[in-house]
Amino acid sequence: QFRYSEVIESTMKNTDFSLIKRPDVSSNNGAKLVLLYGWLNASQRAVQRFVNLYHESGYDVLYIPGRVIQFAWPPLSMKLARQVLATVSELGHYEHLLCHAISIGAYNHTSCMILLQENPTMFQSFRSRLRGVIFDSLTLGSTKRMISGVRHGLTQNPLVQSLIPRLLSVYLCVTYKYTLNFFEKGVQLFQDSPLQVPTLFVYSRDDPMCDADLVDAIIKNWRENLKMTVSFICWTKSKHAMHLKTNTEDYKKAFSDFMDCVARHWEDTICKSKL
Helix, strand or coil, X not given: CXXXXXXXXXXXXXXXXXXXXXXXXXXXXXXXXXXEEEEECCCHHHHHHHHHHHHHCCEEEEEEEECHHHHHCHHHHHHHHHHHHHHHHHCCCCCEEEEEEECCHHHHHHHHHHXXXXXXXXXXXXXXXXXXXXXXXXXXXXXXXXXXXXXXXXCCCHHHHHHHHHHHHHHHHHCCCCCHHHHHHHHHHHHHCCCCCCEEEEEECCCCCECHHHHHHHHHHHHHCCCCCEEEEEECCCCCCCHHHHCHHHHHHHHHHHHHHHHHHHHHHHHHHHC
């Protein structure tokens, strides 16, 4: 359970989530919520930076921790996705939703996308309330990159890190039907059928867990072929999942610009619906 924030509503019933509300706000009028998909072994202090960022922007935060077991056994990620979407349905007073997925958090977000695609009617409320998505430090590319993400996210012990790739490679090979096959389909869905809302990519060219060239290609494809509103900020050097800490001003500027873009896009949508 996440306990670092000043203001926390008890962890959502029967889930691993925490609803972290803004201080001194009692009214639900025009309430806004961000689904913050966390990364492996994220410290409470690191998560708090994002909580503060969203509280300052008028959003409550539903924090969804990332666990290695969700990556190792995809059915658990799908179970998590069902819990996420059910929880958001219960939180119907939030009229505006954002998704912010960090590192392996994008993997759990993609599991939600799978359910949205499979059950469009059931989760229509989620789609109609979603205003934008942010992908930060995507663990995207080859299986080797995904394994690297798990290795670095699990431990900083060099000896253990050296063992994880071999063990995980064997495991994924043996469980291909339930793991690698799922990953491949998930990546294809992520690239070909994104949620049609303004999207921000945050990444760096020296991140060993993120294929920056592939992210470039996705941005180009979504802009040119899917006609989506996509923005990005990319550094030559910046550590995985630490961009907000190490490039605070740049990050906040990109975030602020994106939030303005989300607001404009929503206003345009309302105007078009009235025509």
